[in-house]
Amino acid sequence: MTKSFIFFSMLYLSGVSGVNIIDGTVAVPHSRPYIAFLIITKERQLEMCGGFLIYPNVILTAAHCKGKAITVILGAHYHSKNEKSQQRIPVQKMITHEAYNDMTLENDIMILKLQFNATITKEVKTIRLPSEDDHFGPGTTCLVAGWGLTSFPGNSSNVLREVAVKIKEHCNSHFPVCKEQMTKIDFFKHDSGGPLVCPGRNNIPTAVGIVSYMNRENCEDSHGSDMYVNVPAYLKWIKSKIGVSCSGHRSTDP
Template identity: 90%
Template sequence: MTKSFIFFSMLYLSGVSGVNIIDGTVAVPHSRPYIAFLIITKERQLEMCGGFLIYPNVILTAAHCKGKAITVILGAHYHSKNEKSQQRIPVQKMITHEAYNDMTLENDIMILKLQFNATITKEVKTIRLPSEDDHFGPGTTCLVAGWGLTSFPGNSSNVLREVGTCYVSEDWPFVFQGDSGGPLVCPGRNNIPTAVGIVSYMNRENCEDSHGSDMYVNVPAYLKWIKSKIGVSCSG
C-alpha cells in the first residue's frame, strides 16, 4: 500500500514553521513562481494557507484549508503589498478528498479550480508533479517555502521565506501553522523542481520539541485521484 504521508523530524540549523518558516531565509523574489497564497473566508474569520499551481486553473493544497470562500494570490513576494506581478483569482470549486478525516488529517488533500486561468508569466508558473521515473532517496535536497511564522511565538511573514530540507533522513526541518497546503519541492527527473508533498501538520508541542515529527501528504499516492478530478494527465 502506498503511504499517504511523508514524515519529517527536526533539523536544528534551520526549521520550517509554515504551516511556518523558522530560521529560514528570505526567498529570492519570484524564484518560486508556483507558490500560491490563499485567503480563506471562514464563518467568523479569515485564515491563510499555502498552495501551488499545477495547471493554469488548478491549485493543489491541504483539505483542512477549506473555507466558505477562497481567494488565490499568485506571483506574490510581499503578499500584503499590491505588487504588479500579483494575480488575484477567486476559487470556483473546492474538491476535497472523499476520505479526508478532519480529526486525523488523513487524506489531507484538496484541489481548487479557479474561476479563470492564471496568466503564465515569469512570476507565475506551474510546478511539475512526480512521475514513475522520479526517485527521491536519502540525502535528496528539498525545499519548503511560505509566509508562516518566523519565530515562536510570533507573527507571520509578509515576505516569502524558504528553507532547505534533506529528504528521508534522520534530520528534517519542521513546520508549524500558517502555511499549510504549501509544497515540499524536490528535484525530479532532469533536476526539474517537483512537488512531492503537501504541508499537512506538525506533531510537536512547540518549535523547540526535537522529538515530534512533521507530516506532508505524499503526492505520488494521489496522482490517480488528482487526474480523475481534473481530467488530464498529472505527471510531467
C-alpha cells in the same frame, strides 16, 4: 492503508514549523513562481494557507485549508503589498479527498479550480508533479517555502521564506519516509498546504509533498515530526479530478 504522509529531516538548523517557516531565509523574490497564498473565508474569520499551481486554473493544497470561499494570490513575494506581479483569482470549486478525515488529517489533500486561468508570466508558473521515473530516496535535498511564523511566539512573515530539508529514511508502510528530530525548526499555520519541492527528473523542481501539520507539543519541541501529504500516492486521484490522461495530457478543461 494509503501512504498519506512523508517525514523529512532538516538539512540544517533553520527551519520550518508544521505549518510556518521558523528561522528560514528570505526567498529570492519570485524564485518560487508556483507558490500560491490563499485567503480563506471561514464562518467567523479569515485564515491563510499556502498552495501551488499545477495547471493554469488548478491549485493543489491541504484539505484542512477549506472554507466558505477562497481567494488565491499568485506571483506574490510580499503578499500584503499590491505588487504588479500579483494575480488574484477567486476559487470556483473546492474538491477535498473523499476519505479526508478532519480529526486525523488523513488524506489531507484538496484541489482548487480557479474561476479563470492564471496568466503565465516570469512570476507565475506551474510546477511539475512527480512521475514514475522520479525517485526521491533518503538523502534527497528538498525545499519548503511559505509565509508562516518567523519565530515562536511571533508573527507570520510578509515575505516568502524558505528552508532546505532532506529525506532521511523509509520508516514503515504507514509513513513511507521518516524525518529526524528537529531543533527549533518547524512550520505552523500559514505554510499549511504549501509544496515540498524536490529535484525530479533532469533536476526539474517537482512537488513531492503538501505541508500538512506539525506533530509536536509546540514550536520549541525538538522531538516531534512534521507531516507532509505524499503527492505520488494521490496522482491517480488528482488526474481523475482534473481530467488528465495517463500520458499526462489534459483531456478536459476542469
